[in-house]
Amino acid sequence: MENQDAALTAQDKADLRDLVACPVCDTLARFSSVPQGGQGRCARCHHILIMPRDNAMTRIVMLAVTGAILMVSAVSFPFLTIETHGLRQQASVLDTILAYSDGLMVPLSLAMAALIVVLPLMRLGAILYTVAPMALGHHPARGATQAFRLAETLKPWAMAEVFIVGVAVALVKVGGLATLTIGPAFWAFAALVLVTVMNDNFMSSLIIWKTLEARGRT
Numbered sequence: 001m002e003n004q005d006a007a008l009t010a011q012d013k014a015d016l017r018d019l020v021a022c023p024v025c026d027t028l029a030r031f032s033s034v035p036q037g038g039q040g041r042c043a044r045c046h047h048i049l050i051m052p053r054d055n056a057m058t059r060i061v062m063l064a065v066t067g068a069i070l071m072v073s074a075v076s077f078p079f080l081t082i083e084t085h086g087l088r089q090q091a092s093v094l095d096t097i098l099a100y101s102d103g104l105m106v107p108l109s110l111a112m113a114a115l116i117v118v119l120p121l122m123r124l125g126a127i128l129y130t131v132a133p134m135a136l137g138h139h140p141a142r143g144a145t146q147a148f149r150l151a152e153t154l155k156p157w158a159m160a161e162v163f164i165v166g167v168a169v170a171l172v173k174v175g176g177l178a179t180l181t182i183g184p185a186f187w188a189f190a191a192l193v194l195v196t197v198m199n200d201n202f203m204s205s206l207i208i209w210k211t212l213e214a215r216g217r218t
Contacts, residue, residue, distance in 0.1 A: 025045045050204050061128060063198060075094055127151050152205060
């Protein structure tokens with residue numbers, strides 16, 4: 001009888017681990033009931049809970065590496081060239097950040113550097129640190145849980161896409177006053193935004209959390 005009770009308790013624990021709570025309305029759903037390639041939506045609010053995909057971790061690593069390369073390119077190469085009345089000025093993302101580095105504008109400069117460069121790179125690095133070892137078939141690296149928690153925390157603060165939208169609006173405003181030439185850094189930033197959106201849409205945070213839990217490394 002005791003062995004039977006222990007078996008039932010183990011089964012109950014397994015059933016509990018299989019439950020998924022919707023982050024929007026707290027409705028419970030079964031994690032294992034979602035087929036590969038499908039979408040698991042909340043029955044009440046229809047929020048997407050999980051999206052199992054073939055070779056998902058490999059694709060996440062590839063997209064994160066691509067994003068990091070694009071970020072380095074966006075910072076390194078010229079972003080924009082403005083020419084008017086015989087004067088020509090070339091600017092990079094770094095020049096834009098340093099333009100506000102004097103006096104009372106220093107906090108703005110630091111905020112720009114953090115939101116459009118530092119935090120996106122930190123988030124990509126945290127994703128790579130978490131997912132890359134598991135994509136290669138190894139156990140998660142030490143501290144992978146904390147790294148992925150950091151990546152999730154930084155998600156709303158990594159604002160490269162906000163920057164590129166602001167630049168696009170500014171180009172429309174300035175276009176009639178000067179001759180503008182878009183540099184390679186602009187296209188690198190635009191590609192970075194697309195890669196980031198693809199990565200966020202493709203990555204199922206819940207599956208990564210479950211994989212970290214199953215492989216037993218914190």
